[in-house]
Amino acid sequence: MTYFDIMQTFASTSGKSEAVRCVSTAALTYLQHLMKFSFRYDWSAVLSYHMAFHCHRRRDMLKGKYAQWAKINRELMNEHLLGHEKLYSSSRAFSSSSKLSRDVEPSVAVCKLFNQSKCTTGVSTMGS
Structure with a gap:
């Protein structure tokens, strides 16, 4: 700044x-x-x-x-920048039962287990 x-x-x-x-x-x-x-x-x-x-x-x-x-x-x-994308581990982005791609950025991922309090921090709970 x-x-x-x-x-x-x-x-x-x-x-x-x-x-x-x-x-x-x-x-x-x-x-x-x-x-x-x-x-x-x-x-x-x-x-x-x-x-x-x-x-x-x-x-x-x-x-x-x-x-x-x-x-x-x-x-x-x-x-x-291109070719230097961060890799996300499945434990950070998804629950163990998730069938989604493992390299999706957590802020883009949708956690369908929100109501069961099983979403990890940083995972969107909205479908947008």
Whole structure:
């Protein structure tokens, strides 16, 4: 967060309130993206994506452009994240009687044993 605080302070020196708003919203969106990535991909891959993404954004920021922080870079995702998905053990995601695929992310899995209090932490109890 300190980095984005510095960016926001720097943007405020431009005298353009739009620049400050853009930095604030783009930074929050970017941090949300990183958080979602960290749930799905190995941390080393997320860090690699972040470093490459940051390099691209530095070039934009030299031109006073901050909005790209809010956009996911699909090319960098393909290069740094894909193929580095976290593996989930069956004990984390499902009950022992589950017949679902063992590599489904727990936040996506649906536990049908909720009413019997047999769902593990992090498993969605909703069908969405």
